[in-house]
Amino acid sequence: MPVVIEQFESEALKGNPLNDPHIRKIPVYLPPSYRRDPDRRYPVVFMLHGFTGNSTMWLNVNSFYQPTVPERFERLVSEKQSGEMILVFVDGFCGLGGSQYVNSEATGFYEDYVIKELVPFIDGKFPTLGTADKRAVAGKSSGGFGAVYLALRHPDVFSAFASHAGDMYFEYCYKLDFPKAINGLYRYQQTPDPVGAFLSDFTLAEQKGKYLDTLNILAMAACYSPRAGGGFDLPFELKTGEIRPEVWQKWLEFDPVLMLDKSEYLDALKSLKGRYLDAGSRDEFSLHLGARIFTSKAASLGVKVHHEEFDDGHMNINYRYDRSLAYIWQTISG
Structure with a gap:
């Protein structure tokens, strides 16, 4: 499982109000064919962790020896449910537990860090296809919010999102x-x-x-x-x-459900190739209801969102990346 960890220095995070580090560890999963086929280029998925998480947690094996997300993805590829893609594990942690991947004068400019710095850095250093139609963003909980938020604000950067129990319907x-x-x-x-x-x-x-x-x-x-x-x-x-x-x-104003009331974000949603939401039907933070509401509202506005609900809660649902990564591959590989 080829994973390299980049030490990425961010100008956007330098001097942030919480004095959090501006040099971040960014694990990058590289496909098995990466070394033997140097001319090949790949779609890329930016992976966003949840509240209190960090970028290296994706590489940790839990107490019951469940596979890591990179291991899960390699199995998807071996089973022909997905083709090869590069996965980039973004570090969005801040001293209060999480940044939501937004720009804030209280935490730092995390949206700029991802969009203006990290995406170009990855395209410059690794063999990505380098266009929005071959680039997606995915995450769970706060990372699921970040995936939807960044995709709606930057359809010129991402053409698909996948959100597992993402924060939405703030009420x-x-x-x-x-x-x-x-x-x-x-x-x-x-x-x-x-x-x-x-x-x-x-x-x-x-x-x-x-x-x-x-x-x-x-x-x-x-x-x-x-x-x-x-x-x-x-x-x-x-x-x-x-x-x-x-x-x-x-x-x-940050609620993805209410963002659809603005034409710029609705147009962005319509322009995306892939729109994936899921949540457990027993989510302790009612995020299954947020996913239902977002999906229903989008449908009423003429946009189809791929929506799934499953019998589980909010925690320990990394197995759902089996579904979303396969969906992303089908969406951005064509």
């Missing part, structure tokens, strides 16, 4: 967790900076799991409602829990 997938975040911040309300005090405790905590519900909402606020010059606004009043409509509206 369900985020808003219902606001009370958890408010409760998580409650003990810090008497401090001058409740969010800063929480983040300080999180940084020092040995057991971070109990903080993740709150951290997730703070990270999303940093991505969706950053302040000019740094920092971010919460979409609710910390003391009362009341929704702040002007801040919540900023979040909704």
